[in-house]
Amino acid sequence: MxxxxxxxxxxxxxxxxxxxxxxxxxxPRVDAVVAGILADVAARGDAAVIELTERFDRLRLTPDTLAIPADEIDAAIAQVPPDERAALDLAAARIRAYHERQLPGGDSWTDASGATLGWRWTPVEAAGLYVPGGLASYPSSVLMNAIPARVAGVGRLVICAPTPDGQVNPLVLYAARTAGVDTIYRIGGAQAVAALAFGTRTIAKVDKITGPGNAYVAEAKRQVFGRVGIDMIAxxxxxxxxxxxxxxxxxxxxxxxxxxxxxxxxxxxxxxxxxxxxxxxxxxxxxxxxxxxxxxxxxxxxxxxxxxxxxxxxxxxxxxxxxxxxxxxxxxxxxxxxxxxxxxxxxxxxxxxxxxxxxxxxxxGPNHVLPTSGSARFSSGLSVLDFMKRTTLARMSPGALRAIGPAAATLARSESLEAHGLSVTVRLDRLNEDT
Amino acid sequence: MxxxxxxxxxxxxxxxxxxxxxxxxxxPRVDAVVAGILADVAARGDAAVIELTERFDRLRLTPDTLAIPADEIDAAIAQVPPDERAALDLAAARIRAYHERQLPGGDSWTDASGATLGWRWTPVEAAGLYVPGGLASYPSSVLMNAIPARVAGVGRLVICAPTPDGQVNPLVLYAARTAGVDTIYRIGGAQAVAALAFGTRTIAKVDKITGPGNAYVAEAKRQVFGRVGIDMIAxxxxxxxxxxxxxxxxxxxxxxxxxxxxxxxxxxxxxxxxxxxxxxxxxxxxxxxxxxxxxxxxxxxxxxxxxxxxxxxxxxxxxxxxxxxxxxxxxxxxxxxxxxxxxxxxxxxxxxxxxxxxxxxxxxGPNHVLPTSGSARFSSGLSVLDFMKRTTLARMSPGALRAIGPAAATLARSESLEAHGLSVTVRLDRLNEDT
CATH class of the missing domain: 3.40.50.1980 (Nitrogenase molybdenum iron protein domain)
Incomplete structure (x- = not known):
């Protein structure tokens, strides 16, 4: 009850x-096991990934077969019944339409001092999506992770999805193709997160890793956080x-x-x-x-x-x-x-x-990757913003530097950062000479 | 060279x-030391924080003196020279003006199917800012962390700042007051992060922790990530x-x-x-x-x-x-x-x-808390968004459910999630009875 x-x-x-x-x-704490796997993949690359996949997924791969080849994807997709295909197409279109509205705008303005300020958003270059295997292998999650990345403008988008005993989920492959995923690696666990974070000879490093996984995947994401970006740990x-x-x-x-x-x-x-x-x-x-x-x-x-x-x-x-x-x-x-x-x-x-x-x-249409366990108090569901980053922009005119430079020099002095202050005052001196 | x-x-x-x-x-790896401190504060609360502060900062506190009292802040602030005060006021005004432009908007629309979709942003309820002590105690960083939080609409805003041997930085206190910080706790290190993340009898738990710190502070933030939100690890x-x-x-x-x-x-x-x-x-x-x-x-x-x-x-x-x-x-x-x-x-x-x-x-005006060590590839400087979170909204009309519900039921079946499908089809059945 x-x-x-x-x-x-x-x-x-x-x-x-x-x-x-x-x-x-x-x-459960799996820190040490995961740290060992990360170090192994960082040191030995493909060889470690292949050994760990054989051990955990009972699947023998070579560097050439880490990625699922296009003809194998084609063959699997051909098995997807038309009604599932149509349903997935509808879902993809609606998710895309919702997320396109999230695309953030830049801004630029000149204030009263003559300073031109603003920011702009740009996509990350490469993202890796983790798709769990087995029971939790959900085509819908592929759409929910991949479409925001594509809408954001991510250049290279790859999936890591374990295929224990070589079993693939055809609808997952169809979802990946529909969403515009470039490459699907049939690897999982902490070793897949490590490959995405460090890169191997075969698997190029990405900048951002998203997607749900078991305790090992979650801990691996936590440990590589900072080296690459991650989404919330679900x-x-x-x-x-x-x-x-x-x-x-x-x-x-x-x-x-x-x-x-x-x-x-x-x-x-x-x-x-x-x-x-x-x-x-x-x-x-x-x-x-x-x-x-x-x-x-x-x-x-x-x-x-x-x-x-x-x-x-x-x-x-x-x-x-x-x-x-x-x-x-x-x-x-x-x-x-x-x-x-x-x-x-x-x-x-x-x-x-x-x-x-x-x-x-x-x-x-909205994303189904959402903050769990009370973390909605401080975090948001997955969105286009997770695959973009903001650069701030500032340009001082001579007049702006004259107006606000002295305050910067004062604060630099209060923080005992002499070169900070000098970098402003040598310029102010030049402006004063010129007048 | x-x-x-x-x-x-x-x-x-x-x-x-x-x-x-x-x-x-x-x-350097300080995982184990930090894990010990976090566990100690989680278990013993104020007593642990007070002991650790005595050990690391050579400062004896009681629950009543963990927070710096208002009269002590007043006395310290009175020592701030007028030119530093004016410079800090100018900085605060410019930082506030820049960050006010970052406030994100919500959205709401009804699409062709009759589904009303959208999102809205709300502030986190409570945030804690870490301000390092000693050499790296920068008043400017107080402004850069506190002002975006206040602009976001954070309800309760506190600072943890270690004061080794009881030394306070008057301009840090002035910056905190200018930025609208509610309470300043004179504690630091992993124990301060733990107090903010778990709460103690004296220090209420917060939802988000930001601000730079040494290796212990950074590791503590990494370990509490998920329980509370954190900014990037600098x-x-x-x-x-x-x-x-x-x-x-x-x-x-x-x-x-x-x-x-x-x-x-x-x-x-x-x-x-x-x-x-x-x-x-x-x-x-x-x-x-x-x-x-x-x-x-x-x-x-x-x-x-x-x-x-x-x-x-x-x-x-x-x-x-x-x-x-x-x-x-x-x-x-x-x-x-x-x-x-x-x-x-x-x-x-x-x-x-x-x-x-x-x-x-x-x-x-732009924030000076920025992504380091190449993490600008995937992350952004501190902003108002770090102190807010987004809730997505969806409302189906009967017509919208009729239009898109069958696709949801198909996908639920493909994922072997029967109750998901039934929750849609029982409603569709009712709509079909009614017509």
């Missing part, structure tokens, strides 16, 4: 705090549904289960202002858990991490939601816009009864 | 590669000046030394298309190194990390600059705008002869 909490109960606060604290349990996925009584309990139950079925460590939470509705949803969940294909996973997630919270009113629901800072927030209430306006911390908000979270996983 | 490289020499490429590789030397500071012969060699020498005087590990590089000018600048540097107050530091930096590179033309200079991806790039050439347009990777660009980099350190 999931946790049932009622905000009016006298012990609600400590129980809610304990519930929040439990979500933040740290991942934790277990989570959904918070805030729903009033005017909803079909089965719809809400399925929305909760759509999160729970991802992973036993996923988390699904319902907040409602109606205790009867809370019971109805819990019952609907139990009914669905009788038949769902992934009932073992979804049931474990619901039992171990699920929660149903009954609140006094929707204002209280919004306040609790901000303490959770959910990755996905579904608002199934009469005035979803008004409730959304009260929420400050959430990765993505789904408004109204016709917007199940699964729409956002595939075809809505 | 710094390195002299000439692009036309046959061994230029391997020498330039070696030069780039040397810049990326990793910082390496040694660097400047690249691209200058043609129509410059005063002494000006360029001072610009190079303004970087070199920061720190023995700082790096100053000149690229020029004129071998005679290269020699003149090198001589001017040697002359300045006879008299500069910080000649020991600047000389060591120049000798161990400095470089003078003679190129064929400015196009080659731009290409080499992109391989360096400098933190600071000064363009002292006839058409600086044209050269800037050829550069893709730089933290900040300073255009023309009247814009010494030191202007950007203090009063230019």
């Amino acid at each position: 999931p946790q049932f909490l009622t905000a009016a109960d006298p012990d609600f606060e400590p129980r809610f705090d304990a519930f929040l604290a439990a979500r933040r349990a740290d991942a 934790g277990p996925s989570e959904i918070l549904v805030i729903a009033d009584r005017d909803n079909d309990p089965d719809w809400i139950a399925l929305d909760l289960m759509s999160q729970a079925e991802h992973d036993e460590s996923a988390q699904a939470i319902l907040i409602t202002d109606d205790a009867g509705f809370a019971r109805d949803v819990a019952e609907a969940v139990e009914a669905r858990l009788q038949t769902l294909d992934r009932r073992a996973i979804a049931g474990a997630s619901w039992r171990d991490h699920g929660a149903v919270i009954v609140v006094r009113d929707l204002a209280q629901a919004a306040a609790l939601s901000d303490r959770i800072a959910p990755e996905h927030l579904e608002l199934c209430v009469a005035d979803a816009d008004a409730l959304a306006a009260r929420v400050r911390h959430a990765g993505a908000i789904f408004l109204g009864p016709w917007t199940p979270e699964a729409i956002g996983d595939y075809v809505g | 710094p390195q002299f490289l000439t692009a036309a020499d046959p061994d230029f490429e391997p020498r330039f590669d070696a030069f780039l590789a040397a810049r990326r030397a990793d910082a 390496g040694p500071s660097e400047i690249l000046v691209i200058a043609d012969r129509d410059n005063d060699p002494d000006w360029i020498a001072l610009d190079l030394m303004s970087q070199a005087e920061h720190d023995e590990s700082a790096q100053a590089i000149l690229i020029t298309d004129d071998a005679g000018f290269a020699r003149d600048v090198a001589e001017a540097v040697e002359a300045r190194l006879q008299t500069l107050d910080r000649r020991a530091i600047a000389g060591a930096s120049w000798r161990d990390h400095g470089a003078v590179i003679v190129v064929r033309d400015l196009a080659q200079a731009a290409a080499l600059s992109d391989r360096i991806a400098p933190e600071h790039l000064e363009l002292c050439v006839a058409d600086a705008d044209a050269l800037a347009a050829r550069v893709r990777h730089a933290g900040a660009i300073f255009l023309g002869p009247w814009t010494p980099e030191a202007i950007g350190d203090y009063v230019g």
